[in-house]
Amino acid sequence: MTAASLLRSAATPKKALAGAALAAATCGTLIAAAPAQAATPASSAQATAKKMIGDSAEYRCFAKIVDHESDWNVNATNSSSGAYGLVQALPGSKMASAGSDWKTNAATQIEWGLDYMKDRYGGACDAWSFWQANGWY
Known part of the structure; x- marks a missing residue:
């Protein structure tokens, strides 16, 4: 044969x-x-968030929010509200307080999002609890 x-x-x-x-x-x-395939932008952003957050429970809560808000797309834009980025900041330009590269840098968006969640809710898990109750945070 x-x-x-x-x-x-x-x-x-x-x-x-x-x-x-x-x-x-x-x-x-x-x-x-x-x-092996190169890391996708989403997996790269997830790895960055894991490293920045450290606490696994807080990371899981943060990840659930980002999964729902942007599916880990740093360029995600809500066509009706204009919310932007991984954490859907409104307006997106708010994230400039974390860095001038806020439009494209996952780490900058994650830093801003974590600060926002901490300031407004006490942390990512408290923000996730609010998200679950309201469908937004």
């Missing part, structure tokens, strides 16, 4: 993978594992 016919006869993904490995071995070809 040739490598090509072996691959054609494989009906399932599992069989196709086994067939590809057999074909590669038969042909003397080395198949390297695909490189």
Whole structure:
């Protein structure tokens, strides 16, 4: 059986993978594992927030709010209100108090959001409790 016919006869993904490995071995070809994907902007922002917050409970509360508000998109803009960023600051320019790069830097937006949550609610978990009761914070 040739490598090509072996691959054609494989009906399932599992069989196709086994067939590809057999074909590669038969042909003397080395198949390297695909490189890991680069971190997405969302996963990068999440890692930044985890590092900045430290406390795992507070991080989980902060993350729930950001999940709902922006889905971890630093450029998220509410078309009706104009709220902007990870934490949907209104207006977004309020975040300039945390840094001039507030439009694009997750760390700046996280810093501002944490300060806002602490000042207004006492912390991220208190802000999350308010969010759950009201659908906004």
